[in-house]
Amino acid sequence: MEYQILILALAAFAIGQTNAACGCKPKSSTTAAVAADATAATSDTPATSSNSDSDNGNVSPNGLCGPDQDRARTGYTCLGSQFGDCCSQYGFCGSTDAYCGSGCLGGYGRCS
Missing domain, CATH: 3.30.60.10 (Endochitinase-like)
Structure with a gap:
C-alpha cells in the first residue's frame, strides 16, 4: 500500500510539473480533471x-x-x-x- 501511495503522489507531482511546463490549466484544475478521469474510468466497470x-x-x-x-x-x-x-x-x-x-x-x- 505504501508503494502505491508513493507512486500516486509522484504521478500527481509529475502531472502538475508537466502542466506548468506546457502552459496547461493550473494544478487545481488538473486535480479536478484527474478525479473526473478516475471517476469515469471506474464508472465503466460492470456492477x-x-x-x-x-x-x-x-x-x-x-x-x-x-x-x-x-x-x-x-x-x-x-x-x-x-x-x-x-x-x-x-x-x-x-x-x-x-x-x-x-x-x-x-x-x-x-x-x-
Missing part, C-alpha cells in the same frame, strides 16, 4: 450483485479489488492478476503479507 466475482473470472486489470463501492473498488478479484493473488483490506491486489495477511478480503483473492 455486480454477488459478494465475489472470483467465480466469474472478473480478474482485476488495474490492481483494484474488492466489493463494488463508491471508493473505486470494482468487484474485481486478484486471483490470476498480474498484481498478485491477494486483495488487501484497502482494495489493492498484491502478494506480500500486507495484502495476504490480516484484513485480506478472501472473497476477492487468496489469503494466508
Whole structure:
C-alpha cells in the first residue's frame, strides 16, 4: 500500500510539473480533471450483485479489488492478476503479507 501511495503522489507531482511546463490549466484544475478521469474510468466497470466475482473470472486489470463501492473498488478479484493473488483490506491486489495477511478480503483473492 505504501508503494502505491508513493507512486500516486509522484504521478500527481509529475502531472502538475508537466502542466506548468506546457502552459496547461493550473494544478487545481488538473486535480479536478484527474478525479473526473478516475471517476469515469471506474464508472465503466460492470456492477455486480454477488459478494465475489472470483467465480466469474472478473480478474482485476488495474490492481483494484474488492466489493463494488463508491471508493473505486470494482468487484474485481486478484486471483490470476498480474498484481498478485491477494486483495488487501484497502482494495489493492498484491502478494506480500500486507495484502495476504490480516484484513485480506478472501472473497476477492487468496489469503494466508
